[in-house]
Amino acid sequence: MDKYDVIIVGAGPAGSTLARLLDKTLNILLINYVNEGKPCGGLLAPDAQKVLAQFDLTLPKEVLVDPQIFSVRTMDLETGLQRWYQRMYINMDRSKFDKWLLGLVPENVKVVKGRCTGTKDNILSYADEKGKITRVISKTIVGADGANSIVRRSYFKPLKTRKYMAIQQWFEEDKEDVTPFYSCIFDVKTSDCCSWTISKDGYLIYGGAFPVKNSRRNFEIQKSRLKKFGIELTNPIKIEACQVLRPTGKNSFRCGGNFKGWDVYLIGEAAGLISPSSLEGFSSAFNSAVALSKAIGYEDGLSRYKRDTRKLRCWLILKNLKCPFMYNQFLRKWIMKSGIDSIEINSSSF
Numbered sequence: 001m002d003k004y005d006v007i008i009v010g011a012g013p014a015g016s017t018l019a020r021l022l023d024k025t026l027n028i029l030l031i032n033y034v035n036e037g038k039p040c041g042g043l044l045a046p047d048a049q050k051v052l053a054q055f056d057l058t059l060p061k062e063v064l065v066d067p068q069i070f071s072v073r074t075m076d077l078e079t080g081l082q083r084w085y086q087r088m089y090i091n092m093d094r095s096k097f098d099k100w101l102l103g104l105v106p107e108n109v110k111v112v113k114g115r116c117t118g119t120k121d122n123i124l125s126y127a128d129e130k131g132k133i134t135r136v137i138s139k140t141i142v143g144a145d146g147a148n149s150i151v152r153r154s155y156f157k158p159l160k161t162r163k164y165m166a167i168q169q170w171f172e173e174d175k176e177d178v179t180p181f182y183s184c185i186f187d188v189k190t191s192d193c194c195s196w197t198i199s200k201d202g203y204l205i206y207g208g209a210f211p212v213k214n215s216r217r218n219f220e221i222q223k224s225r226l227k228k229f230g231i232e233l234t235n236p237i238k239i240e241a242c243q244v245l246r247p248t249g250k251n252s253f254r255c256g257g258n259f260k261g262w263d264v265y266l267i268g269e270a271a272g273l274i275s276p277s278s279l280e281g282f283s284s285a286f287n288s289a290v291a292l293s294k295a296i297g298y299e300d301g302l303s304r305y306k307r308d309t310r311k312l313r314c315w316l317i318l319k320n321l322k323c324p325f326m327y328n329q330f331l332r333k334w335i336m337k338s339g340i341d342s343i344e345i346n347s348s349s350f
């Protein structure tokens, strides 16, 4: 059985970043299962742009998609209100973004395509593409395997957090008929979270996060309610779905734990780190990876990691304060009507 200094499960933004930042003298294994069907908006928000700038990284052209976004059309399906807000996101191809980040991982890291299938103490099993099982051992195991983390489920009690089903469909965009756009959709009838449409290289994606019960049905109901705004979405070419977390308090996160002779750490969404208001998760994935890269190798690594992510966890909990203004029907109506921060789009603007 091969032995490693560090084993990382999952090469999303969190896992690839940690693998890139860890000490180059370490013998590291990065196990990744490529999930082509994972939905994502693929928008790089200002917080995540800031971290990439701190890494001194700039995005290659291949990762970008057309169009680039600087305004969001916000629609309330119940009241029929809509407003435009200025937002500085970078519109990306999510799968190319992950591949680019993985390509930055240095050579001391052994990357294997495989799915972690289980753990026994500090031994991890993974299945390769042909189903062959390999067992590996380490004193430092890192779960960077997203919302439904097998590492978290193997070693820790379930998180006390809200779980939603994110569903996304892709449509071919009719260039004659539609101006490409980005929208944020609220609809009290079908979800207490949000939905979106995003144009990407000739496709329109429509997705949303829904309470798990009846999620598929509510997705379809909401899609049909978009007709109110003249948006008719038919003949999807692809559908994707996954679990998404919305943290509420300190028990919504798990940093890791010390076991008899080995440590387990969690980063990114596996640790529950994602914004409950916007579902933005890249910046938390990057920031937790940075914090852990500075903690691994120390005897008190877990305390250091907890200390260095405390601000991030508090920040995410505080984001819940923003939620009523986005998700409470009455407050949202008031904000949208007030015109605070919105851009007027009518003929008198010109």
Ligand SMILES: Cc1cc2nc3c(=O)[nH]c(=O)nc-3n(C[C@H](O)[C@H](O)[C@H](O)COP(=O)(O)OP(=O)(O)OC[C@H]3O[C@@H](n4cnc5c(N)ncnc54)[C@H](O)[C@@H]3O)c2cc1C
Binding pocket: 009, 010, 011, 012, 013, 014, 015, 031, 032, 033, 034, 035, 039, 040, 041, 042, 043, 044, 045, 048, 114, 115, 116, 117, 144, 145, 146, 147, 149, 150, 166, 167, 168, 207, 242, 243, 244, 267, 268, 269, 270, 273, 274, 279, 280, 281, 282, 283, 285
């Ligand atoms: C619908 C939706 C839209 C979103 N849109 C945005 C957005 O526009 N902008 C934004 O900033 N955030 C967005 N997020 C959040 C963002 O996707 C995540 O927070 C972010 O990707 C977390 O990064 P991560 O590396 O922790 O986990 P992930 O990106 O989930 O990566 C985990 C990796 O681990 C792999 N893996 C999982 N299980 C195993 C296993 N058993 N063995 C081996 N590998 C495994 C997965 O295949 C994946 O490659 C969105 C989330 C959802 C659900």
